[in-house]
Structures are given as structure tokens and as C-alpha cells.
Amino acid sequence: MIMDFIDGPFWYFSLIVFFSGIIWNMGSIVFALSKVDLSVSRGSAVSGAIKTIFTRFAADKGMAPHIRLQIIAGYMFHLGLFALLFFAAPHILFLEEHFLGFGWTPMPHWAFIIASEFAFLGLLILWLHRILNPVSRLISTADDHIASILTFVVMLTGCLALLESFTALRLLHRFSVELFLIYFPFSRLMHAFTFIPSRAFTGAWFGRRGISS
Amino acid sequence: MARMKFYCDAERCIECNACVTACKNENEVPWGVNRRRVVTINDGVPGERSLSVACMHCSDAPCATVCPVDCFYTTDDGVVLHDKDICIGCGYCFYACPFGAPQFPDDGAFASRGKMDKCTFCAGGPEEDNSADEYQKYGSNRLSEGKLPLCAEMCSTKALLAGDANVVSDIYRERVIKRGASVLNKGVSYQNASLRASAVLKDK
Amino acid sequence: MSKCTWIFFRQVYFFISLLIFLCLLLAVDATASEPATSKVNSPGSELWMNVRKNMATGKVTSQVKSVDSNVLINSYAQRWTQFRMTQLINYGLIVLLAVFSIIFLFYVIRGRVKLSGGLSGHMVHRFTDYERVLHWVLAIVFLFLATTGLILLFGRPIFIPLLGHEIFSVFASASKEGHNLFGPIFLVSLILMLFSFVRRNIYARGDLTWLLRGGGIIGKSHVTGGFFNMGEKTWYWIVILIGLAISASGLILVSPNLGQSRIIMELSHVIHSIGAIILIAVSMGHMYLGTKGTEGTLESMKTGYVDIKWAEEHHDRWAKECHDNNRLISAEDYAKLQGKIIQNAKVSNAMEENK
Amino acid sequence: MSDRLERGLNTLRAQIDTKVKSYFSSCVHCGICAEACLFYTETQDPRYTPIYKTQPLHKVWQEEYTFWGKIGKKLGLTKSFTEADLANWEELVYDGCSMCGRCSMVCPVGIDVAYIIRKVKEGLAAADYSPEGLVGAAQRAVEIGSPMGIRLKALKAQIKHVEADTGLKIPMDVEGADYMALLSSMEIINFPEYIEALARIFKQAGVSWTLCSEAFEATNSGLQIGNSKIAKLLLERVVAGAEKLKVKNVISPECGHAYAAIRWDGPNWLGKPYNFKVVHILELLDELKKSGHLKTSGKETARLTFHDPCQIVRRGGVEAQPRHLLESVAENFVEMTDHGRMNWCCGGGGGVSANERADELKLKAFNRKKAQLDELNVETIVTACANCRLVMEEGLEENEMDIPIIGLSELLVEYLVEDK
Incomplete structure (x- = not known):
């Protein structure tokens, strides 16, 4: 009964919420572009935008020593999660069967384990830093904590179901993923998509002024 | 009820490994697992012996004692089986068994540790007898069809005996009595008897 | 009186932990006695006896190649089974319950240890962000590992009657997977911990006085302590050494297909479980002392700052250093640094006037 | 809700554009911007975290554009901004932020925090939560023409000194000149050397230039206080002056925000491009130097x-x-x-x-x-x-x-x- 609900209607509901939420959010940003800048430009806004989307992956040299923990933990978490999401064998199989119709080479089991170790350690450090550092503690909201914990739970249930033999554990993972998908468009998690227009806007602004940002 | 036992007669085993092959084939044993193996002692030395070992289906099985999820059970036939739906693949049975009967499937570094696998005395598992599910998880269930494990049935020298403990011990007792001559000869067996014979010939 | 009892308790606690450790070592030793051997000479008895001891004189081979496939009988398996089922489960439970009840009893009798002079409000910086993050990563991972490990150890007699085989096995499987997954994270954070705290935890001359004076039981003066006192340093080394032993043995257990023999895995399990029981037992004391037990201690791991009075009472030499280097900050500045003062003073004054 | 507060909140509401929406929805509250802000690094007070200073606008955005914010507002769960909050943020935004934009360079998701702060200032200024000094400066700029209260007379007196010192004529209100120079009040009062430098450079380069008696002030107090109306008004004076004298170029002086106002923000405030070019004095000098119009000899040896x-x-x-x-x-x-x-x-x-x-x-x-x-x-x-x-x-x-x-x-x- 619960199983049918989680695998069926709730799954589709969460997908609808997730995708429509993202399309709505991104649409309201992309299709409502601000008016044209009338000042005479010194450089190209477009190339600035494209450049900044990529340059912000690296921290400024002078800044790096002060934010080393965030950089390292942030990369550990994001890269680990990315690997888990797109290169874990069960995920590829799932995508192939339900969405894409084609698959790609999954990473070996040991790589999966290492990726998840990275992701867990990274997320744990980031979340603890959020609580323990006065700056991030002051600016963090309930949303930030819910998003962190939800992501952690999704990863945890996924890894607990690693043996792939207990339906209950698989369902738990599926259910937490569904909650995650539903929560996603209404929260801080949207940064996974909105970081692109944000960087592009800033990059364009600086690009017109001939500054690399 | 009967108590099922294996007995391997070291005086007869010729290390042909037919039992190993038969078991693998009959039960479609997972990669990396050998439910049965033949061990040779003093290989290439006078007094060499070979024995085919698998799960001994102990009366008081240590694997069942240590299992943290209590997934082992003994059937009415005295066969020790485990429920793969409950098994979590922790490997404690593997540590507890002196004979190395329960094993991890899959080979290679950091491999996924699936459920444990072990000899079932060709008696399947807790699923419905001879169902597809049972075959997939545990291999064939010959016992329910009135047949003995294939390893024993395949043994060309009849070294490996399987079946009701009383019958097996009767057969073995008979064999020992028949080997009497050699046993009386300072308690050595066929092989040593022949060596002794050659020594006698040498003396002459 | 309060001070003395307190320190006395700390001593008792420390020695009890040591005693437990020794007892467990003896217990393991006791199980190691040889099984009785048959004196009757039967046909081929010598050969089979050697087989049983896994000491066959000639070559032992098997056509089947896998872990220990050429070991006919591993007699240590029986000893391991005995260790786990009789020593580990029974004594482990007793040790954990005993330590827990001692702490609980102490709390009931003595209550919270308050600072004799109360809090001053003046704070000194003690731990950096990185050190605190590291501590809590280690703490969270440790708690997770301890919980899942204890579920696997004691779950069968406790939970199966309650939940049944099917449901418990789901929990146990999740525990096992989680335990295996978080183990390496424990090791990583332990190594980071080793590096960032080791300098302050090397025993120094003052610690000898601490020990000679029995941590302050004899005489009424303060127990001297630097940045860390002798007890804390000992806890640190317990964590590092036992933690490393647990991690190393855990790595051997977590990858059974690397080719290590069963005896190595069984011994690893013995080290792993004894180490874990000791660490869990001692950590209960640490957790109690760090939170409910002493006033002002948790602050250091929450905000990184401690009250100077706390420092003077527990780490007098370090407190003096802070005084000398002028590292004290006022309560107001402390609140500012913690982002606790959101309203600025001028604004609130103006608002008052408006009312 | 008082008038003042409502005015502030309405202004803030009107400030939200696509960029702001994108910025706020991508902020993960990592706190990295704090390390880039000198007010934070020097005080270690977490309130000076750049993104925290944008809280007033963030709050409005949350209530207007986010799912939870809308629900919370409907159910009356969210604590709305009060006057005390605005007063508080007045101190953070005006005292604790120099709009230097260093935070905008380090944000991992690319938020231009300074851009948002500028909009927060707009709201605070509309609600009259801005420091006296700036209010006064803006007032003087509107009424007298210069934030420091410098009138044409004072400028002329300074010019006289400079002319006496250098023996060069400082052109005033010359129609059709190539360059119209602007000055900042501080240069007129504190650093008249700048006027002297301009005169000598243009003489050497052989380029015609002029000052404009109606628009000599480059600084824009409207930009500093965050009032677009005042900013536009002040800018319009410069544009009118330049158009009246029919100059080809306007030179932005050695003054930071004047350059931002005239060069980059101006056309957008006016809603149309200029019919003259705006160059910074350094750009001009570099250009003249490269084209050989400006020759130097010898080098400064001091470190x-x-x-x-x-x-x-x-x-x-x-x-x-x-x-x-x-x-x-x-x-x-x-x-x-x-x-x-x-x-x-x-x-x-x-x-x-x-x-x-x-x-x-x-x-x-x-x-x-x-x-x-x-x-x-x-x-x-x-x-x-x-x-x-x-x-x-x-x-x-x-x-x-x-x-x-x-x-x-x-x-x-x-x-x-x-x-x-």
C-alpha cells in the first residue's frame, strides 16, 4: 500500500513539483531580463557573463587562505554528490529504464564508496561550520538547515540501501528523494540552478566595464 | 527424522574435484563462492590425503550462534540453512565456521559484500520448494525430490558420502572393517599398506 | 569539599577506565588457553591433529583458489565464537552499564560542578572554527558508529524479540552499511585531530605534579593544568591510539576480499570490539564532563570561547598566559563577536527616547 | 505601520528586479563574503557580513516572491520589518559598508552584493533612515550645487591662485572645447594641485578644454545616499552643462563614485545615451601618453x-x-x-x-x-x-x-x- 504510493503517485507528484518549480523559477529570471544598459560599454557583456560562470569555480588567491575549510569541504561535497548522482550504478540503471532509454558506464563500487565518503564528510563539515561560525550562524535561516539535513538524509538512506536487497530501505531512499524534490524549488537548493544566471548577470555587469570577475 | 551428514573418506578421495564442479553447476553458485572444495594435505609427500569439505551441517552450528540477525535455522533433516532475506552480509558466520563454509560472494577489492552463501545440502532455502525464487537464491532443492546432494552422487570413488548419518556411518564402518588387514598393521591404511608392502619387497 | 570530591571522582573514573581495559585484556587471554587434546593414539592421529591446528607438515593445497581455501580447519574460529558470545557480549554490556550508572550516580549525588567564583563574563578564545568543526565531525561520526555498532552487537537478544527477524534485519543491514560507510570518515577526522591537537597534548612536567598529587586529592591547592590538563591529555591519547587501532582493524574487516586470512579478520574483530567498548565507556565520561558535568565547558566547543574564571579553575597555567598576553575580551565584545548583539546601542537608545 | 516605514518598504519592493531575484534565490548563506569585507575583517563583528547588510531587501523579497514567505505572510507567521530594524540597518549599510564591492568579486554563486546594497540604500533613504552627514551633503548638493557647499565664487578664487602659480589660463565656459573637465569638491578645497595639473597637461597635449561654471561639480551625493531622484537631478546639471558648451568629451576627475555616476549609471538614470563621451582622467592621460601627445622625462625614485x-x-x-x-x-x-x-x-x-x-x-x-x-x-x-x-x-x-x-x-x- 505505502509501497505503491511511494513508487507510484507520490513519485510522479514530486517530479511534477520539481520540474515545474524549476521551470517557473528559472523562467521568471531568464525571461524577465533587466532593461538594456545605456552606458557606452568598454568590454563585452556576453563574454564576461560566460567567463564568470566558470571563473567563480575557483576562489580568489588572496581569499583562499581565509576560506580554505569552506573551499575544500564545498568541493568534497559537491563533487562527491555529483558523482553519486550521475555515476552510481543503480542511478544510471534507473535513469535508463525510466527516462532516457540509454545508460553510461557507472563507476566501480570502490569509487562509489570513496565518492560518498567525500560527500558525507564535506556536507558534515559545511553544516557544522554553518552552526559554529558566527558569521554563517547569523545569516543562516531554517531553510538552510532543512536543506542541509534533507540532503544528508537523502544521501544517508541511499547508502544504507547499498546492499540493494531490502525493499524497505530502497523505499526509504525513494521517499526521502521525493521529499527532497518537492522541497527543492521552494528553497535554497535552487542555487544548483540559479547560480548560473547570478554569475552571468554579475559577469555581464563587470564584462561591460572591462573587468574580469 | 533423518539427520543428514556428509562424510568424506580420505582413503578413497582422489582429488578429482568432480564434486566441486558438480556443486557449482547444479546450484549456479555465485561468483567468488565455492560451496565445496577439495583440500590436499601433504601434497606430493608419502601419506598425502585429500578431503572434500563443505558445510558440515553441525548439530550446534557456530555460524547460527554468532549471527547478529539470527538468520540460520536447522531443518527437520538436520540441514543447516540460512535465510538470505534476513542475512545482512556481515560475515560473522565466515569467522565462526572452522571449515570456511559460509562465504562472501563477489571478488575484488572493496567489493560489494552481498549476502553470505553456503552449502545447502542441496536442500534449497526457506522459499517454496523448487520455486524459481528459491533456485535463484540458494540453488537446487534435490532433497525435496528425494535425491541426495549432487556432489556425493557424482563421486566416482564413492569417497564422499551423503545422507542419513546412520546409513553413512554404517557404510563407513563396513569399509573400515574390510580394510581391517591394513588397520591391524600398526594402524595404517591402504596407502601406507602399499608402501609397507614395497618396503617388504625391498627387504627381500 | 566540592572541589576535592570532584577531582577525586575524576581520578576514580580514570582508574576505573584503566581497570576495565586490563580486565578485558585478561578476559581475552583466558579464552586463549589451548583446547584439551586427546591423548589416545588413533590411526593417522598425528596427521589429523596437525590439520586441526592448521599445522600440517607438508604442503596443503586446493584446486579452489579463494580466501583460506587451503585451510581445512581453522581452530581459532571456535575460540573467536566463544569470545564474541560469552566474553564480549556479557562483559561489554556490564562495562557499559557500570560506567553509565557510576556517572549517573555521581550526578545524582554530586550534581553539576559549578565554578566556585561564578562566571565573570570575561572570555578568552580557546578553539578555532576548524578545531571545533573537527571535534564535532568526529563526535557525530563516533556517535553514529557507536550506535550502529552496538545495534549489531546487542541487537539480537534485545531487538529480535521486540521487532521480529524481518524488521530487525532491515535495521541491522542499514546499521552495517552505515557503519562501514562512516568508518573511513572517522579515520580521516581522527588523523586530522591527531595533527591539529597533538602539540598541546604532549605530556609536560606539570602533568607529573598533577599525577603525583593525584590530580589534587592531596592538599587543597588548585590542580595545575596548561592548555590541557593531564586528564584531558590522557583522554586525547586514548581517543587517538584506540581510535587508530579500531580504524585499522575496521579497515581489515570492511574489505574481506583483499586476501587476508580469517585468523587476521577474527583477531581484528577482537581488537575492534574491545577497543570500541573501551572508547564508548570512556567517552560517556567525556560527554558527561563536557556537557552536564562542569559549568562552562561546553561553551568552548560551541563558541570557541571560555569564561576566564573557568580557565583559572581548570587550566590555571593557560589562564595566566591569557592574562599575560592580554587576551581577555569583555562580555560585550564577546556578544558582538558571536553576532548576538543585533541591535546597535545608538539605535536602541533612540528607540527608547521615541517611546 | 508608520508612514515612514511604509514608504521605505514600498521603495524596497520597487527595487526588486530580475537580478535581485536571481541573487537572493542563489545565495546559500556560506558567509564567504564576510572575509572579503574590511568592516568584518577588522571588527570581526558578524553583523558586517555583506549579505547580512542586504537583509531589508531580502526580507521583502522573501515575503513577495517566495512560497514560504507568501504563506508565512498570509498566516501572519513572519516577523515583518519594524522601524527599529530599519534604524539598525541604517547603521550597518551607511556606516559599515563603503560599497567597495570586494564581496561581489568573491561570491561563489556570483552575487553582486554591492548592487543589492545600493538598492537597500534606496529604501532606507526613502524612509529617512540615512545619516545626517549624508542628508546634509545631498541637501547642499541640490541647493548650492556642491555637497561641501562650494559655490562658483570659491572655485574662481582657487582658479585665481592656480593661475597666479602657473601663469596658465584656466578656461571657463569655452564653447566647443574638446574636453569639459569636472572637479570634485574635495579637489577644489583640499587639492587644487589637480586643477593645476589639468592645465599643464592640456597645454602640453595641445588639446582644448574648459570648465563649466554651471556644472563644475562631479560628485553625486544622490548616489551616496541612495536617492535616485537626487542622483538624476545632479547628473542632469552636468549633462546640461556639457550640452550647452557642446563639448565632445567630459572628463571624470580623480573621484571614485563620480566616475561611477557619470560614466556608468548616468545614461540609465536619464534613460537615453549621452551625445558626448565620458572618460576618466587616467584613461585620457594614458591615451595621450600612448599617442605621444604627452611626454615625460625622468622617473620618481622614491619607493x-x-x-x-x-x-x-x-x-x-x-x-x-x-x-x-x-x-x-x-x-x-x-x-x-x-x-x-x-x-x-x-x-x-x-x-x-x-x-x-x-x-x-x-x-x-x-x-x-x-x-x-x-x-x-x-x-x-x-x-x-x-x-x-x-x-x-x-x-x-x-x-x-x-x-x-x-x-x-x-x-x-x-x-x-x-x-x-
């Missing part, structure tokens, strides 16, 4: 460094030109650890220097610059913004450091080869 004014370099894009110019006249030029687009602000930008209440904080923030200077052990500091210059002079004096500061144009003029 000197360049302080990058935020609005000109980081947020204005004039980064290479000052370095070209310095290389041509300085032998011993060294860069600070963080320079160019990653420089540290002097602590007095964005109207902080005009805000007496912030003096203490400003001096504290200057410690960052001081640390950078201490590393270098220089004899002279060169800069290109009168405001930076003044703030740094104050800071150096406070710290008993005896390092002279000069404007880059002045330095250049010292080595000018003048035709006899």
Missing part, C-alpha cells in the same frame, strides 16, 4: 605604491591605465598584496567619509589598508581619488605614519616635458 580606488578600478574598469602611467614615471613602483580589482578599500567610500557617526569605525577599517602598507614600507602612496586620499591621510595621521599621498595626475605632471 611608491598605488592605492586602487574601488569605484574607478574594481567597479569602473580603469585598472591597466594607472599602471601604464606609473611605469612611465616611477622607477620603484610596488604593488600591495591585494591590488587592482581585489584591492582593499580605504574605508571611507560610499559616503562613509561624509558620515561623522562612522568616524571610529572608518578608522578601524583603515587598519586593513595600514596592514597592507606596513608590508610594503613605501615612501609615497599614489592614488586617483580625492576621497580615498583624504580618508587615507586621516588614517595615516591617526596611526602616526608619515607617508605622503599624491594624485596620479599630479605625479605625472611633475615629470612632464614642457615645451619652452
